[in-house]
Amino acid sequence: MNVLFVDDEPQVLRALERMLDAADVEWEAEFANDATEALEMLANEDFDAIITDMRMPGMDGAELLHEVSKLYPHIVRIVLSGQANKEAVLRAVQPMHQYLSKPCDAETLKSTISRACAMRDTLNSESLRKTITNLPGLPSIPSVYAELNAAIQSEDFALTDVGRIIEKDMAMSAKILQLVNSAAFGMGKQVHSPGQAACMLGVDVIKALVLTTGVFTEFVDDSRSEFSLETLMTHSLNVANFAKQIARAEGMAGGDVNDAYTAGMLHDVGKLILATSDTEAYSRILQTAASNHTSLWEAEHEFLNTDHAAVGAYLLNLWGLPQSIIEVVSLHHRPEQAEEKSLSVLSVVWAANEVANGADDQELSEYLATIECEGKIASWRDLCLSQEE
Numbered sequence: 544m545n546v547l548f549v550d551d552e553p554q555v556l557r558a559l560e561r562m563l564d565a566a567d568v569e570w571e572a573e574f575a576n577d578a579t580e581a582l583e584m585l586a587n588e589d590f591d592a593i594i595t596d597m598r599m600p601g602m603d604g605a606e607l608l609h610e611v612s613k614l615y616p617h618i619v620r621i622v623l624s625g626q627a628n629k630e631a632v633l634r635a636v637q638p639m640h641q642y643l644s645k646p647c648d649a650e651t652l653k654s655t656i657s658r659a660c661a662m663r664d665t666l667n668s669e670s671l672r673k674t675i676t677n678l679p680g681l682p683s684i685p686s687v688y689a690e691l692n693a694a695i696q697s698e699d700f701a702l703t704d705v706g707r708i709i710e711k712d713m714a715m716s717a718k719i720l721q722l723v724n725s726a727a728f729g730m731g732k733q734v735h736s737p738g739q740a741a742c743m744l745g746v747d748v749i750k751a752l753v754l755t756t757g758v759f760t761e762f763v764d765d766s767r768s769e770f771s772l773e774t775l776m777t778h779s780l781n782v783a784n785f786a787k788q789i790a791r792a793e794g795m796a797g798g799d800v801n802d803a804y805t806a807g808m809l810h811d812v813g814k815l816i817l818a819t820s821d822t823e824a825y826s827r828i829l830q831t832a833a834s835n836h837t838s839l840w841e842a843e844h845e846f847l848n849t850d851h852a853a854v855g856a857y858l859l860n861l862w863g864l865p866q867s868i869i870e871v872v873s874l875h876h877r878p879e880q881a882e883e884k885s886l887s888v889l890s891v892v893w894a895a896n897e898v899a900n901g902a903d904d905q906e907l908s909e910y911l912a913t914i915e916c917e918g919k920i921a922s923w924r925d926l927c928l929s930q931e932e
Contacts, residue, residue, distance in 0.1 A: 547585065548572060548594045549580075550595070562649045569657070570591070578599060590615075593611055612638040616673045622635055623643045623645060635727075637756060641725055671849070674820045675861070681760075682772075685762060687776075691712075695754075710737045718759065719737050735868065770825055772815070782896050789895060790803040802865075807895055812855040812859070813851030814839075814851045829842075856870075874893075890911075
């Protein structure tokens with residue numbers, strides 16, 4: 544793996560080089576003194592990631608990352624910067640994947656870069672990796688997008704209300720969790736709840752995200768497509784609410800209850816990525832699954848050699864979301880592959896998804912028996928279905 548560091552201060556680059564040598568990283572690091580030199584190096588060598596300062600003379604970090612996203616869409620793009628004004632950070636929101644603050648210790652830098660690049664092997668398609676790596680955001684359901692727009696432009700809007708709106712949309716939820724869990728806004732701790740994230744980011748940032756940065760966009764329906772965002776969102780909300788109720792009923796900790804809701808909302812985000820990346824191709828996959836009476840993820844493997852679970856986990860990992868949520872998204876069709884063999888957020892979301900999809904007791908019992916929860920099927924189903932009434 545080859546990583547390019549860009550900073551206009553030579554002493555910073557020398558310190559980075561010494562730190563990386565001492566940390567014995569498993570990748571090659573090269574260094575550029577400004578954006579112009581970085582672009583020249585990118586034109587002549589293959590890089591997997593670029594780590595840039597924000598404030599530089601001439602072309603700054605945000606402009607550099609915009610250019611890199613256009614020319615080299617497969618490259619992981621990370622900001623490593625000290626004091627940066629809010630306007631500059633918001634300009635970087637679209638092209639960056641993650642944001643780290645100076646000073647940054649070796650372990651944080653090493654783990655962030657390694658983790659951001661770690662899941663590339665789960666996607667065999669280079670074109671699909673490029674598409675996902677270059678996504679600035681995902682489209683939102685029109686009714687929720689309109690509701691959010693109306694809320695932030697009202698005179699008496701409250702951040703708690705905005706948070707509740709964002710929690711109803713997987714695209715907004717994913718993006719706002721990416722931002723709040725970066726160092727760009729100085730939160731200093733991991734946040735797992737989109738509603739909490741909205742309150743922490745504040746009025747000005749939320750308004751900018753909706754009105755100026757272009758990361759929140761409205762889904763444009765294609766009448767020729769088999770894909771329905773309304774259907775996906777209804778299912779995702781049901782799974783989120785079902786998972787939250789099961790987690791509460793089982794006495795899980797408050798953080799796990801919140802994770803169950805968030806992971807339930809995001810578990811199928813890979814479907815949205817695939818459907819919006821190539822609408823025609825995904826329509827063929829949906830048609831194949833329906834005509835062959837097979838599961839959608841099996842049809843996805845037939846066409847793509849991967850599935851929406853891996854695609855969704857890849858993007859959320861790239862964006863730096865909490866690992867507990869990424870694991871659920873990645874394994875929500877294969878919970879038996881998890882190391883933990885007991886009741887967990889993953890098993891709760893899996894059960895909620897299966898109930899929402901109309902699975903019978905036999906389909907539920909095999910896995911639940913492995914975590915000693917087979918006897919809970921009837922009560923969980925009743926609890927979930929009572930939420931729909």
